[in-house]
Amino acid sequence: xxxxxxxxxxxxxxxxxxxxxxxxxRDLMATLSRPGIISLAGGFPDTRAFGxxxxxxxxxxxxxxxxxxxxxxxxxGLEAIKDVIVxxxxxxxxxxxxxxxxxxxxxxxxxxxxxxxxxxxxxxVLCEGPTYAGxxxxxxxxxxxxxxxxxDRAGIIPVAARETLKRARKGGLHVKFLYTVPNFQNPxxxxxxxxxxxxxxxMAREFDLVIxxxxxxxxxxxxxxxxxxxxALEQEEGDLDRVVYLGTFSKIFAPGVRLGWVHAQPGILHKxxxxxxxxxxxxxxxxxxxISSYFQNADWRAYVRRLTSMYKxxxxxxxxxxxxxxxxxxYWTHPEGGLFVWATLPSYLDATAMLPRAIARNxxxxxxxxxxxxxxxTGKNNMRLNFSFVEPERIRRGIELLSEVIRERMxxxxxxxRGSHRKESAIHGGRAAAFGSGTxx
Numbered sequence: 001x002x003x004x005x006x007x008x009x010x011x012x013x014x015x016x017x018x019x020x021x022x023x024x025x026r027d028l029m030a031t032l033s034r035p036g037i038i039s040l041a042g043g044f045p046d047t048r049a050f051g052x053x054x055x056x057x058x059x060x061x062x063x064x065x066x067x068x069x070x071x072x073x074x075x076x077g078l079e080a081i082k083d084v085i086v087x088x089x090x091x092x093x094x095x096x097x098x099x100x101x102x103x104x105x106x107x108x109x110x111x112x113x114x115x116x117x118x119x120x121x122x123x124x125v126l127c128e129g130p131t132y133a134g135x136x137x138x139x140x141x142x143x144x145x146x147x148x149x150x151x152d153r154a155g156i157i158p159v160a161a162r163e164t165l166k167r168a169r170k171g172g173l174h175v176k177f178l179y180t181v182p183n184f185q186n187p188x189x190x191x192x193x194x195x196x197x198x199x200x201x202x203m204a205r206e207f208d209l210v211i212x213x214x215x216x217x218x219x220x221x222x223x224x225x226x227x228x229x230x231x232a233l234e235q236e237e238g239d240l241d242r243v244v245y246l247g248t249f250s251k252i253f254a255p256g257v258r259l260g261w262v263h264a265q266p267g268i269l270h271k272x273x274x275x276x277x278x279x280x281x282x283x284x285x286x287x288x289x290x291i292s293s294y295f296q297n298a299d300w301r302a303y304v305r306r307l308t309s310m311y312k313x314x315x316x317x318x319x320x321x322x323x324x325x326x327x328x329x330x331y332w333t334h335p336e337g338g339l340f341v342w343a344t345l346p347s348y349l350d351a352t353a354m355l356p357r358a359i360a361r362n363x364x365x366x367x368x369x370x371x372x373x374x375x376x377x378t379g380k381n382n383m384r385l386n387f388s389f390v391e392p393e394r395i396r397r398g399i400e401l402l403s404e405v406i407r408e409r410m411x412x413x414x415x416x417x418r419g420s421h422r423k424e425s426a427i428h429g430g431r432a433a434a435f436g437s438g439t440x441x
Contacts, residue, residue, distance in 0.1 A: 016121075016141045038398035040318075041364040043186060043339055044389040047254050049307060054298065061293040062286075073285040075276050076269070077103025077261070080292040085261050089247065091301065092218050094232040094263075102269045104276065105283045107216060107248035107260035111138035113279070114212055114244060114262070117271040118176045119144045124168055126178040128156050130342070130371030130379055132186045132214065135179055139373075145173060146373035153333065155192025156180060158199040165207050177210040177244075178203075182230060184217040184338025187371050187384035191336055194227050201234060204242050210268075214246045219304050221337035222312035231263060241265040249291055251339075252304050257287040311339070317392035318385060321399035327407055332385075339388040342368075345381040349409055352380060357409075363401040 062069050076082075082098045089096040104110040111134065119125070119142040127135070129148030136146065147168065149161045161178070168175050178200065182192040192200075204211050213230045228236070231245040241264075248260035262272060276282075294300060318341055322332050332343040345351060352367040368382025387395055 016143055036362050037359065038363045038390060038394050038401070040385045040387070040390065040395070040398050040402070041366045042389060043386055045251050045255060045307070045339070046310065046389055047256070049310060050254060050303070054294070057298075058290050058293050061297065062289045065289070069286045069289050071285055073282045073288065075273050075282050077101070077283060078285065078288045078292070080296075081259070081288040084292055084295040085247065085263075087295070088219075088252070089245075089263065092215075092229065093226060094229045094245070095235055096263055100263050100265065100269070102262045102264070102272055102276075103283050103288065104260045104262060105280060106250065106255075106258045107214065107246045108134055108138065109276070109279070109283075110246045110260050110262045110272075111135050111212075111214070112141075113272045113275045114177070114246075115139045115142045115144075116275045117268065118210065122174075124173045124175040126161060126164060126175055126209075127373070128180060128185065128188075130187050130368060130382070131179065131373075132181055133366075133370045135214065136371075136373040139179075144176075147175070148372060148374060148378075151185075151188060151190060153190055155182065155185070155190055155196050156200070158196055158203065161200070162203055165203065165209075169207070175207065175209060177212050179212045179214065180230070181214045181216075183215055183227070184220065184335050184340070186217070186338070187340050187366070187368070188342040189333040189335030189338055189340045190342075191224075191227065197227070197230050197233055201230060201237065201239070201242070205239065209242075211243045212246065213243055216246075216248045216251050217338035219252055220308050220311060220339070222308060222315060222335075224336045241267075244268060252300070252307070253291055253294065257284075257290060259283060259287045259291060308337070311337075311388050314387040314390065314392055314395060315341075317395045318387040318399065321396045325400050325403035327403070327410060329410070330403075330406065339386055341385045341387065343383045343385055345383070345406060346410065347381050348413055349406070350380045351383045354405060354409055358402060358405045361401045361405055363398045363405075365402065 079098070081103055082101045085101050086096045086098055104113065115138055119139065121143040122145065124145040124147055125139055126147050126149060128151050131148065139146070147164050149156050149164055151157060165175060180192070180200070182197060184191055200211060203209070211230055215229060218229065229245065231243045234240065234243045245263040246260065247263070249257060250260070262269065264272070315335060319332075319334060322341070322343070329346045330343060332341050335341060351365070352369055355365070355367055358364060366384040368379030368384065369377070371384070372378040390398065
């Protein structure tokens, strides 16, 4: 079979394609399926916890209405699934109305539709630094400027966000929205404290911005008290149109159904409706009916509790293993929920360059560079580690292997520095002898 010349039609491709990149986790998929590899890379929930019998029960429940399940549906989603979404948001403490809910093909489509609705080329988006790589990919085709705001263990730093917005305004840059993952952030695992959530809302009003609140992990809390969503705080403060809330069934049901939602004011939802009609007409009725059947007839809260209990055990295994095996120069976050730990290596190490060596040792992670859109090299000494899909004993072994790779790179650096110092000393010593010989006449 002849090779396809992938660059043959470069002159025909749209300019927006130039800003698009594949996600590092997607690129790693083929490698991660290799037998024996311990993957700490993907952000996969453990769908094995769902169980075959529960799946069969759902299938039996919807079989009686197979005609509707296999048919087109309304663009905004079926009424039954919207009722479920309102229930789920209520369980998280965010009041919602059915008419303010719009169903999407995964929250990822929600990100794309929001970008399509709001962004012109050259507009700016304020994001946490680091931020979810899938969001950067969704935004990239609309060719915005990405401005990252640093975080600490309490989430995005409001003072830094305000300064960034001031500079953008002074420079004539139009910032359209602020994108945040406030709970157990992907990739950093940190949670934004309540005070900063209120500060962001105040800032959005001051600079007349929309806030895109992406909350896929909010129900996966292992410890601490739940915090109000930005959408809930906005309603509490009587401001009902600034937060665009994204949710998904990927983490509390299963990612394979590809179903998420947007909760926003009617004007925004109308624009999203038009955008979705041009994308896929409607999300799958089959997926919507499967989820509706399960959430209406089963104890979905108990299932989420089982997931969080399992993920907590795996989070603890990862944190304990990091403390046991990693060099003292390596630091990491302590997530109170979610799926990820963010590790910071010594500044001279490059996690991207180190990845092939790790894979050769049968362990994988996602390098930090992919979670920044902008200056090359940012996040190069960081890595995202996932604990949700691997059993505790394999997590421990994976961290042990990874720590060996890191130590080897650190020792190599140390050896190179010692060799460089010895060479430098020899050169300087030789020069001193020569100069001395000359001086002595």
